[in-house]
Amino acid sequence: MKNLIKKMSLACIALAMLSCSDDDNNTPQQQTIAAIAAGNSDFSTLVTALNRTGLTATLDGNGQFTVFAPTNAAFQTFFSSLGSNVTVNNVDVNVLKNILLNHVVATEIKSTDIPAATYVSTLSPISTAANAPTISMFVQKSGATVTINGGVDSKGAVVSTADVDASNGVIHIVNRVIQIPTLVDHVVDNPEFDTLQTVVTSTGGAFGDQSAVLSALSGLTAASPATLFAPNNAAFTSLISELTTAGISPTGPQFSSVLQYHVVGGNVRSTALPSVVSGSSAGVVPTLNGQNITISLTGGAKITGTFSPARPASNIIATDIQGSNGVIHVLDKVLLPTL
Template sequence: MRSTLFSRRAALVLSFSVLATGLTACGDDDPVAPPALTITETAAGSAQLSTLVSALTAAGLTQTLNGTGPFTVFAPVNSAFSALPADVVQRLLETGNRSILTKVLTFHVVPGRITASQLQNGQTLTTVEGTTLPVTVANGVVTVGGARVTTPDISASNGVVHLIDGVLLGSMDIVDNAIVRGFSSLVSAVTTAGLGTALRGGNLTVFAPTNAAFAAIPGGAPTTAAALTPVLQLHVVGTRALSSQLTNGQILNTLLTGSNLTVGLTSGVRVTGPKNFATVTAANIVAKNGVIHVIDTVLLP
């Protein structure tokens, strides 16, 4: 009997030994699938996302998108960045504008893993930046914030990436837009007058004079807060008005008490103030808190 038990034990040990050897052999012969790449690594490996990777690096967000997540990233392809004015992209990547760039990039990121099949028409997504993104689904085409999803559901270890054909700028307020679009004289005047906070809130329309317009002010541009404040207030309307909402002869109430602007549409778009008028040269730069219309002359109170 002891001999029989010994034989059975020996056979059992031998069986485990053979099984272990077989498993080891399988492990050596069959390649093991590498772990999925993170979102940052996925973007870095795509030739279509090199500009986005440069932006993430400039904003110091590469490690964030290497993190646990999960995240859903709507990733603008290189051609989306190329569609923006080159000087806008250049200013976004400048060190001094890192906070604006971070605001723009985190507007493309939504917490959680959301696949294309989970996106629904009329849905709103709350981004990491805090502003919401509207979703439209029509005839099989998905758009977020006005940009079309061109390649959905690129899986990553910490989320999912959807390629889009536009850069989403809806998180930038009026002051951010003025900075990245090169309205340096206007930004300087707003800073001197202490109106930055006011122009980052509300729902406003700003008629923004170009740098050349400030340079052309008779006698030179004002330099003190007391002198600049009424000038700037004359350029701000307390409600959002796209160019399509302007009518000929319309009166716009400005933030300068007692002073209004009159809209003229007989020869382009013109706004007339107490002392002079200006022509709109570029309309409908939409911001988070309103809209900007570029004008060629500084209006004087």
């Protein structure tokens, strides 16, 4: 009897194990990002675009990605903005590829992991050069709403459906095609640059007419980029207090000089700063207004200007916000040239 009970117990255990094995085998395999897109009729334009640009294999393979996926309607709006007869089938394939890569981040980012505001790097390169820097994406979250690059009022988008899980990452469905931002677009999109935007876009009043400065920044190209050391809102608040205390009231042309003093030629990434500091110029760099700034890495990256009396250095508090025609580094203090 004991042997019979023992045999029955073993049989029950084996049956239970077999049942679990069958359950595992019946569990549906999670699909890749490319497969999910192919199975959704509202992504048919996206699928065509991926096939045309050779990116289907990337999003069907290994790795972990975050894809901000535009719907058919989003693509239609984008193509219409390029011309009445432009479609996914006839748009320049290189333009299409860069746009698609501007929607992809090479890591999985769930909506719950997005902070109030952050920058991430997309896979869209600024040029065809080997190891070219890639475009930055500004992501904001307020409550459950995720906004990309300033949303639909700018050149960005809003996430309409978040966290479509895939075997190789996650999809967030967006209501617009996310266009590649310029240096000026990045200033416009980030609320931390609201005061800088106000000054640069001024056409009169306290800041004077800065149309020429805005035109110069807007006219930058990928072939002729610039680096903007951008003061944040707090930096401008501090400057206004400083100037008021000193009894200084800059004129419009002087504000123009101050703005130009924050721009240097070339796409100078943070990785290039050490060579700038250790070079023959010892960190002295000419700016758009014709005067020099001095960059130092001692005790953290900082910049000093030529204003007299000497002011505390401006600290670089964020780096490498990459646009199509230049890069931004954020400052905690406005630089002042000799006025």
